[in-house]
Amino acid sequence: MKGYNKETIRNVALLGHGGSGKTTFLDAALLATGVISRLGKVEDGTTVSDYDKTEIEKGYSINTTIVPVEFNKVKINFLDTPGFFDFAGEVQGALRAAEAAAILVDASSGVQVGTEKAWLACKKNNAPRFFIINKIDKDNVNVDQVVADLQAKFGTSVVTLDDRDAVSEAIAEVDEELMEIYFDAGEFTDEQFNAGLSKGIQQGDICPVFTCSALTGEGVKEVLQKIIDVVPKADVDENGRPVAFVFKTLADAFLGKISLAKVVSGKLTPGMSLYNHTTEKDEKLGSMFFLRGKTQGECPTAVAGDIVALGKLQFTKTGDTLSEKNNEVVLDPIAFPQPTLYQAIVPVDKGADDKLSSGFQKLMEEDPSLVLQRNKETRQTLIGGQGEIQLAIALSKLKDKYGVAVNVVPQKIAYRETIKGTSDVQGKHKKQTGGSGQYGDVHIRFSPSEQEFEFSEELFGGSVPKQYVPAVEKGLLECMEKGPLAGCKVQNVKAVLYDGSYHPVDSNENAFKTAASLAFKKGIVEAKPCLLEPIMKLNILVPDEYVGSVMGDLPTRRGVVMGMDPQIGGGQLLHAEAPQAELFDYAIALRSMTQARGSFTMEFDRYQEVPAANAQKIIEAHKAEEADA
Ligand SMILES: Nc1nc2c(ncn2[C@@H]2O[C@H](COP(=O)(O)OP(=O)(O)O)[C@@H](O)[C@H]2O)c(=O)[nH]1
Ligand SMILES: [Mg+2]
Incomplete structure (x- = not known):
């Protein structure tokens, strides 16, 4: 896989509803180009793209995989994304590395939810796109109907190339020059046609539809050729200073951490020293290789426009940019979706808290749309993500890869307590039998406050000596952590210490702290407490x-x-x-x-x-x- 440059490289992300045939299409493309000798089966775990242990077990993709296909002297780097909605984060990363997205549609199912989601993700990211209607071998398939449905759903930019007049008219709309050519000559040369179509795709004005069967191979080479002809190339400067963007991190069982990077300027070579301006760390490129599924290929240089795997980067995570120290380039990080589902977990082995958090950190490196939180109030450990499947897979990986088994437990709510009324109470702590005694006595008024906690004193006549006032406040503050109703944090309380008494020998700070806590418990309960x-x-x-x-x-x-x-x-x-x-x-x-x-x-x-x-x-x-x- 050597000797390619930006003219002979295409990067295409495969999107679409789960089961539309993305992973199988890649095997079909490798079969059509002689890399493999028979088509793999997703269900048997024999495809090039679904190589991960969990993917083989589950029978669907959960990680973005790179599968380069070399055809007619061009290398197409396909990025196979998981179709499940839980893995929307993977799609965001893949779109940052690709110049265009292919949205696969199952000809026998037509437009599905995953088709719509893929379209929306492209639209949101301004990603040029085209459709591949797959599984045309199946019985009772009506491709024309599927095309009509796509047009009804996604608008007039959707065109098939069979309808040459409609495509030509769409191309003529792309810019004035093309319009003039079409007006004068009435048609385009092949070269003008492809260049115009490519520009139309790039601008999002045209979304062509191709058809094939990954199973029988029909149309697969034609789709590859179309991608070569009309998918936009990377607009990059191969002679510029080196810049690379990390769009995905993998934790490989044998190789350790692998960062997948798109070279956006210049060239990368192994051993090169770059700089991560986000983490402000030098990063030396150690091993560098091309990936095809899990297979590594030699990579002496990676040029702008290509995708490369970097081994064992120390300070770089998904979304970071690598450039030279004196050439600060920081590309936008990847917009990962916010978690919508949380689960509370506890390790089966009680002492495994540290192992849990270090293992989960590694999972988060691979999938930054996962989160791990410790809720201080409920004392629960929470994991968050996009859905049940994503969280279940994360937990099974946590067990298999990092040896931490956990149970999912009911989630607790961080309730709070406060007061709606006022109270005026005495707290008296007195222990004067035998040995050194304890004596503290406070009168406190409680009322609601706008602030978390307010404390003041209105003492006169030395009823409580000033040196004990901080101890009273401290006693109250400690009590605010655990309310009398349900043991929750208390908020919005005002306390005024206005009277009390002391003993010249037995009074001390601790005694006043205890007196304050007695006052607090009584005072809150009497001031119309609520949750x-x-x-x-x-x-x-x-x-x-x-x-x-x-x-x-x-x-x-x-x-x-x-x-x-x-x-x-x-x-x-x-x-x-x-x-x-x-x-x-x-x-x-x-x-x-x-x-x-x-x-x-x-x-x-x-x-x-x-x-x-x-x-x-x-x-x-x-x-x-x-x-x-
Ligand atoms: N009949 C038929 N089945 C296909 C074709 N392409 C894929 N499949 C099957 O559809 C199922 C889902 O395919 P897969 O590649 O995992 O889809 P993905 O989820 O989009 O990656 C598998 O059982 C494939 O064997 C095709 O062109 N024709
Ligand atoms: Mg798949």
Whole structure:
């Protein structure tokens, strides 16, 4: 795989609904070009692209894989992405490395949710795109109908090349020069046609449709030739200073960390010293190779426009740019989707907390759309991602690769406690039998506050000597960590120390601290305490036909719809609020309510009082837990 340059390299990301045949298409392309001698089967784990142990077990792709195909002196670097929506993060990375995306469509299924999602991902990333209708060998396939459906769904940029007049007209629209040629001559030469089509694809004005069967091989070479002819080339400077963008990180069982990089300027050679301006570290390129599935190929240089694997980079992660120290180039990082589903986990082996976090860090290097959080208030470890499949695979890898087995446990909510009324109480700590005594006595008024915690003193006459006041405040602050209702953090409380008494020998800081905590417990309980729960703000994107069921579901989650914005191109953006306690499974529920067409983001908005009936249950559960412990 040597001797290619930007004119003879194409980078194409394969997208599309799971099962449309992306992985099989790559085997078909390798078979058609003589690299392999028989077509692999995804189900048997014999394809070039799905080589990972988990992929073979599951029978579908979960990682982006690079499969270069050499045909007619051109190298096409295909990036095979997983079709499952949980792995949307993989698609983001692949689109950053490719000049265009091929969206595969199963001819027997037509437009599917994954087809729409792929289109939207391309649109969002301004990625030039084309369709490959695959599986045309199947019975009862109507390709014309599929094309008509694609056009109905995605608009007039979608054209088949059989309809030569329509394509020529579309090309004429690409720019004025082409328009003039078409007007004067009435047709294009092959060269003008391809160049015009390529420009049309590049600008997003034309989205051609090709057809093939990965299974029988029919049309596969033709698709490869079309990609060579019309897919845009990388617009890069091969003689510029070296710059590379890391779009994916793999943790290989034998080779360790592998960074997949797109060379965006100049040339890379093994041993070269580069600089990571994000982490501000020197990075020496050690081993450098081409990948085809899991197979490595020799790579003495990698030129701008090509994709290369870099072994064991020390300070570089997905989304980082490598350049020279005196040539600061930092390309935009990859926009990974925010987690929508969280799960609480505990290691089976109680002492494995450190191993868990170091193992999960490695998984996050491979998949930056995963997150690991420690909730200090609930003392739970949470993992987050896009869906159940992604999280389940992460946990099975954690066990297989890093030896940490975990259990998924019910998630706890970080409830808070506060007061709605006022109180005026005495806290007295007195222990004066035998040995040295203890004496502290405080009078404190409690009331609601805008701030987390407010403390002041209005003492006079030395009822409590000044040196003990900080101990009183400290005692109260410690109590704020664990409220009297359900052991939650307390907030928005004002305390005024206004009276008390002391003993010349037995009073000390500790005694006043204890007195303050006695006052706190009494004071909170007498000041109309209540539980607060986190309320989340939701933005839910729903196609029109599902708006009714999504709106109808929200009240069952104690949710409220705040507003609705119609979206250009169809669908509604619902603005809603709901308690976090009702949203643990929302990613799963929304997917099933909308056949995976809906999506949402959520963020913490505020704390709000828990309705009395719910509060009672939470308090009882807490009491039961305390009794158990
Ligand atoms: N009949 C037929 N089956 C195909 C074709 N291409 C792929 N398949 C089958 O469709 C299934 C899903 O293929 P796969 O390559 O894993 O799809 P991916 O999820 O898009 O990567 C597998 O059982 C393939 O054997 C084709 O052209 N014709
Ligand atoms: Mg696949």
